[in-house]
Amino acid sequence: MTAYDELMAFxxxxxxxxxxxxRLGWDQETVMPRGAAEQxxxxxGVLEGLLHARRTDRRIGEWLAAAESEDEVAEANLRHIRRxxxxxxxxxxxxxSALAKTTSIAQGKWAAARAADDFAAFAPVLxxxxxxxxxxxxxxxxxxxxxxxxxxxxxxxxxxETLVAMFGALRPRLIALRDACLGAERQxxxxxxxxxxxxxxxxxxxxxxxxxxxxxxxRIDRAVHPFSSGSGMDVRITTRTDPVDPxxxxxxxxxxxxxxxxxxxxxxxxxxxxxxxGVSMGVHESQSRLYENQLGRSxxxxxxxxxxxxxxxxxxxLDADAFFATVNRLHRGYIRTExxxxxxxxxxxxxxxxxxQLIAGTLDPADLDEAWNARFExxxxxxxxxxxxxxxxxxxxxxxLFGYFPTYTLGNVYAGCLHAALRRDLPDLDAALAEGEPRxxxxxxxxxxxxxxxxxxxxxxxxxxxxxxxxxxPLLDYLEAKFGAxxxx
Amino acid sequence: MTAYDELMAFxxxxxxxxxxxxRLGWDQETVMPRGAAEQxxxxxGVLEGLLHARRTDRRIGEWLAAAESEDEVAEANLRHIRRxxxxxxxxxxxxxSALAKTTSIAQGKWAAARAADDFAAFAPVLxxxxxxxxxxxxxxxxxxxxxxxxxxxxxxxxxxETLVAMFGALRPRLIALRDACLGAERQxxxxxxxxxxxxxxxxxxxxxxxxxxxxxxxRIDRAVHPFSSGSGMDVRITTRTDPVDPxxxxxxxxxxxxxxxxxxxxxxxxxxxxxxxGVSMGVHESQSRLYENQLGRSxxxxxxxxxxxxxxxxxxxLDADAFFATVNRLHRGYIRTExxxxxxxxxxxxxxxxxxQLIAGTLDPADLDEAWNARFExxxxxxxxxxxxxxxxxxxxxxxLFGYFPTYTLGNVYAGCLHAALRRDLPDLDAALAEGEPRxxxxxxxxxxxxxxxxxxxxxxxxxxxxxxxxxxPLLDYLEAKFGAxxxx
Numbered sequence: 001m002t003a004y005d006e007l008m009a010f011x012x013x014x015x016x017x018x019x020x021x022x023r024l025g026w027d028q029e030t031v032m033p034r035g036a037a038e039q040x041x042x043x044x045g046v047l048e049g050l051l052h053a054r055r056t057d058r059r060i061g062e063w064l065a066a067a068e069s070e071d072e073v074a075e076a077n078l079r080h081i082r083r084x085x086x087x088x089x090x091x092x093x094x095x096x097s098a099l100a101k102t103t104s105i106a107q108g109k110w111a112a113a114r115a116a117d118d119f120a121a122f123a124p125v126l127x128x129x130x131x132x133x134x135x136x137x138x139x140x141x142x143x144x145x146x147x148x149x150x151x152x153x154x155x156x157x158x159x160x161e162t163l164v165a166m167f168g169a170l171r172p173r174l175i176a177l178r179d180a181c182l183g184a185e186r187q188x189x190x191x192x193x194x195x196x197x198x199x200x201x202x203x204x205x206x207x208x209x210x211x212x213x214x215x216x217x218x219r220i221d222r223a224v225h226p227f228s229s230g231s232g233m234d235v236r237i238t239t240r241t242d243p244v245d246p247x248x249x250x251x252x253x254x255x256x257x258x259x260x261x262x263x264x265x266x267x268x269x270x271x272x273x274x275x276x277x278g279v280s281m282g283v284h285e286s287q288s289r290l291y292e293n294q295l296g297r298s299x300x301x302x303x304x305x306x307x308x309x310x311x312x313x314x315x316x317x318l319d320a321d322a323f324f325a326t327v328n329r330l331h332r333g334y335i336r337t338e339x340x341x342x343x344x345x346x347x348x349x350x351x352x353x354x355x356x357q358l359i360a361g362t363l364d365p366a367d368l369d370e371a372w373n374a375r376f377e378x379x380x381x382x383x384x385x386x387x388x389x390x391x392x393x394x395x396x397x398x399x400x401l402f403g404y405f406p407t408y409t410l411g412n413v414y415a416g417c418l419h420a421a422l423r424r425d426l427p428d429l430d431a432a433l434a435e436g437e438p439r440x441x442x443x444x445x446x447x448x449x450x451x452x453x454x455x456x457x458x459x460x461x462x463x464x465x466x467x468x469x470x471x472x473x474p475l476l477d478y479l480e481a482k483f484g485a486x487x488x489x
Numbered sequence: 490m491t492a493y494d495e496l497m498a499f500x501x502x503x504x505x506x507x508x509x510x511x512r513l514g515w516d517q518e519t520v521m522p523r524g525a526a527e528q529x530x531x532x533x534g535v536l537e538g539l540l541h542a543r544r545t546d547r548r549i550g551e552w553l554a555a556a557e558s559e560d561e562v563a564e565a566n567l568r569h570i571r572r573x574x575x576x577x578x579x580x581x582x583x584x585x586s587a588l589a590k591t592t593s594i595a596q597g598k599w600a601a602a603r604a605a606d607d608f609a610a611f612a613p614v615l616x617x618x619x620x621x622x623x624x625x626x627x628x629x630x631x632x633x634x635x636x637x638x639x640x641x642x643x644x645x646x647x648x649x650e651t652l653v654a655m656f657g658a659l660r661p662r663l664i665a666l667r668d669a670c671l672g673a674e675r676q677x678x679x680x681x682x683x684x685x686x687x688x689x690x691x692x693x694x695x696x697x698x699x700x701x702x703x704x705x706x707x708r709i710d711r712a713v714h715p716f717s718s719g720s721g722m723d724v725r726i727t728t729r730t731d732p733v734d735p736x737x738x739x740x741x742x743x744x745x746x747x748x749x750x751x752x753x754x755x756x757x758x759x760x761x762x763x764x765x766x767g768v769s770m771g772v773h774e775s776q777s778r779l780y781e782n783q784l785g786r787s788x789x790x791x792x793x794x795x796x797x798x799x800x801x802x803x804x805x806x807l808d809a810d811a812f813f814a815t816v817n818r819l820h821r822g823y824i825r826t827e828x829x830x831x832x833x834x835x836x837x838x839x840x841x842x843x844x845x846q847l848i849a850g851t852l853d854p855a856d857l858d859e860a861w862n863a864r865f866e867x868x869x870x871x872x873x874x875x876x877x878x879x880x881x882x883x884x885x886x887x888x889x890l891f892g893y894f895p896t897y898t899l900g901n902v903y904a905g906c907l908h909a910a911l912r913r914d915l916p917d918l919d920a921a922l923a924e925g926e927p928r929x930x931x932x933x934x935x936x937x938x939x940x941x942x943x944x945x946x947x948x949x950x951x952x953x954x955x956x957x958x959x960x961x962x963p964l965l966d967y968l969e970a971k972f973g974a975x976x977x978x
Contacts, residue, residue, distance in 0.1 A: 033704070
């Protein structure tokens with residue numbers, strides 16, 4: 001066996017253990033008995049310990065030094081393994097353990113503080129997390145930018161500098177578009193009525209199949225939060241239902257199907273190798289958002305959905321054009337996950353700017369609540385009155401996810417680029433969408449993006465698929481055209 | 490850290506991985522997407538490989554040599570680990586791998602041969618399995634008896650010699666009892682009607698709770714075969730329904746609850762140690778059979794069940810005495826798993842004798858079909874006409890389980906002893922059973938058997954609980970009294 005073969009054989013077992021940990025995660029959120037939580041926690045702790053030991057095994061360094069790449073695939077495998085090994089090796093065991101312990105405690109404190117709208121109860125543990133994350137960033141950055149070092153975990157190759165420029169171009173045009181929409185004379189109606197959960201789930205399954213989700217290699221269950229889990233031939237999603245808001249179930253299903261088909265569609269040859277998963281959070285989000293928004297919330301597709309819902313739930317009291325407007329309706333609100341396509345990125349930009357300040361040390365975690373509310377008021381024109389609708393609304397920081405938020409907006413930017421390109425390639429797409437058939441678009445994405453798994457770097461992958469370097473322009477053009485038409489701007 | 494502490498820390502991770510593999514097994518039989526089978530096979534292969542490497546890790550030998558036991562628990566832990574380590578170390582890697590590969594292929598061949606009633610299609614791979622198992626037994630036996638070496642995997646400390654004596658005393662009295670019952674004038678009625686599956690499942694859940702199954706640390710799902718899976722705080726069972734045979738669902742549920750509560754009731758302190766699971770297959774089966782038969786099929790409990798079923802499914806057309814007889818009705822048949830309480834052990838004894846001959850080399854695997862049918866005719870008075878109702882009915886031999894079958898009957902013998910003892914201790918048990926409350930009996934078992942996990946050797950455990958060395962006499966006395974009354978002998 002060559003050093004490369006030995007390395008890949010070792011890596012394969014690590015990938016399997018990691019898949020298995022993911023499967024236990026699914027189990028925990030869907031079917032696990034309540035009383036098993038403590039035991040499962042111990043099991044996950046041991047699994048994570050085994051994984052950490054494998055990822056820092058010194059033999060990896062020796063194999064990497066001796067391995068030669070014979071082709072593009074081997075080169076990409078070595079790049080992924082080297083990157084992961086070097087990052088893991090830079091973080092002292094003491095720090096990794098302190099982070100695991102602190103964030104584990106912090107999740108409970110965050111949930112309690114959010115329920116009590118009590119930011120002060122969360123501030124001390126947040127300060128501790130920020131301190132540890134800065135220490136981790138310092139270890140990872142090797143003299144470079146602290147925030148970039150964290151960002152690199154979720155979006156390899158991205159830098160805050162590029163994102164600042166990109167997001168700086170987004171913000172004023174998004175605010176202007178939002179103001180124009182909310183101030184327009186023509187306003188979409190709200191959806192009225194109640195929608196039986198079982199019927200919502202039936203329709204959600206139909207939508208999942210229409211978007212190319214392979215039920216032979218996946219399943220849909222109900223859970224508190226929608227998510228996608230697993231790789232290869234076993235990729236499961238969850239959804240939830242709200243009797244008065246069927247779009248929650250339907251569009252979160254399409255969103256998760258975007259994540260799940262990405263995993264299902266990766267070249268089978270990459271299974272249990274570093275190339276066998278979606279390449280970055282940004283690229284993952286580009287698939288889920290494109291499925292959900294550019295395809296699922298298009299005029300053509302909502303026309304078909306309008307007919308499906310009328311059949312299942314009775315006359316919605318709206319014609320297809322009004323239904324399209326309702327699906328895309330902008331509304332005031334504090335919560336990122338409940339936001340609309342125009343305002344969503346404003347929620348993300350706010351978090352991106354605040355977390356950079358926290359990591360840079362220019363914002364004291366004790367002042368986060370005030371800084372959040374001030375920035376929110378500047379961007380949205382009104383001010384959160386409770387921490388649960390302000391800086392305590394998202395779980396991310398309590399689990400140590402700093403550098404994760406911007407990948408949501410980067411994903412939307414990538415989706416904008418891919419959507420513009422696929423529209424050029426598929427002039428008849430709207431006719432297919434109007435028949436409830438988005439497969440021609442999802443297959444375009446499968447062949448140009450999804451099948452490659454981790455073979456190319458994220459930006460390179462998008463550039464190859466879209467035919468040009470990614471910028472925010474296509475997303476903005478698309479949003480202004482779509483919402484200009486809906487609101488008669 | 491002492492050598493003992495280091496050993497136990499290492500063992501803990503092995504136990505966790507083994508639990509995780511068990512959880513994946515549950516997933517595979519209940520919720521796994523069909524198309525994930527191949528990927529799951531690879532995952533299980535890697536997990537088994539990691540487990541094998543851990544179980545044969547040379548450091549275990551060093552720790553065992555240096556470890557000192559300070560109390561009964563440490564002594565039992567060392568005994569289990571030493572036994573497992575020595576057994577695993579005796580089997581050459583080449584042989585272990587050949588066995589894994591051959592039995593994996595054999596399962597598919599067995600299923601196809603059974604479906605086609607074609608013993609000749611299965612015979613060659615069976616011969617190969619027998620050859621490999623004899624080689625394994627030879628490696629394990631270290632000069633001792635080959636069959637005992639295999640039996641020891643499932644029932645530590647048991648020997649064929651003891652079992653031959655015990656089973657030899659069972660066989661004539663069981664045959665005589667069976668003949669008397671089937672020849673009696675008074676014959677129980679069959680159950681008539683159809684029983685909606687959802688209502689069967691509702692009642693099964695009620696029965697599970699009544700027998701002490703903790704739903705907070707378990708769950709019931711449907712699967713092709715009923716089974717129990719997991720240890721500690723996450724022990725799940727499955728069941729199945731047959732619209733014309735509700736007893737299949739109800740009594741297989743009670744049976745699996747016997748297995749599952751044994752696991753749930755083990756002292757929490759033993760979790761992730763060698764003491765944290767049921768101590769042997771025989772003791773496990775003693776719990777499941779006692780729950781199912783001595784308690785669940787008693788006159789007192791079936792009286793309560795009679796009322797429950799009348800309420801749920803309408804008038805059964807039988808009074809409580811006739812219903813009790815119907816639940817316990819003897820019938821002609823070829824299939825072990827469909828057999829009744831009297832004839833069940835005759836099915837097991839047949840397998841025990843044949844598999845000892847296969848391992849001794851006195852029966853050519855190619856002649857198994859004929860040997861089976863001849864023995865079946867001698868014990869039952871009629872002859873299987875198809876391999877699927879003969880020697881191809883059970884999966885066990887195709888997966889290499891030789892030495893497993895006798896633990897079913899040993900479990901019944903243990904159940905007989907425990908039942909006699911608990912009846913002495915609990916004179917009012919029938920009054921509780923008549924109210925649908927078997928908890929006083931299952932708690933007796935919990936405190937005397939289940940809580941100990943792997944602390945005592947199987948025979949010692951039964952002797953401690955029952956107050957005397959286990960023999961077949963209490964089982965035979967119980968069966969003759971019960972069925973004598975039902976059939977008016």
